[in-house]
Amino acid sequence: MTLPIDPSKIDPEEIGEEQATLEMSHEDAIEHVRDVFTDAGFGVPVEFSPSEMLNEKVNAGRDPYYVLGACNPEVADRALDATDNKLGALMACNVVIWEEEPDKQVVYHVSIMRIARLVGMAPDNEEMSDIVTDTGELVDEAFANL
Secondary structure (H helix, E strand, C coil): CCCCCCCHCHHHHHCCCEEECCCCCHHHHHHHHHHHHHCCCCCCEEECCCCHHHHHHHHHCEEEEEEEEEEEEHHHHHHHHCCCHHHHHHHCCCEEEEECCCCCCEEEEECHHHHHHCCCCCCCCHHHHHHHHHHHHHHHHHHHCC
């Protein structure tokens, strides 16, 4: 399969990549990130620990890794309409937290709205541009407060 884009040439800004490092325990980082994203206007309807599952199921030996599925209901509703419901396959907007070392956590996020537009799941029009801008502002606010 040939990809329609060269992933090595994608500017992290094109996919809304954000990253921060927190100096705290993994559990404290999860709580802090959840609170900050909630304060920025996101709900967190889904959360889980892939590391716990993988360590239990296949003895993976993974360090703590946690996923918060953040969602702003108003923007999500608009995005579903703008993409003929296709964007739901990428929801929720995941924010991941992994332990780089004890008391050092990495928080990472990419924009599903930008990625959907980049790969053709979402239209490249003014409506989608507004949605990308709105979610970007919410994420920027959250990362500024981490």
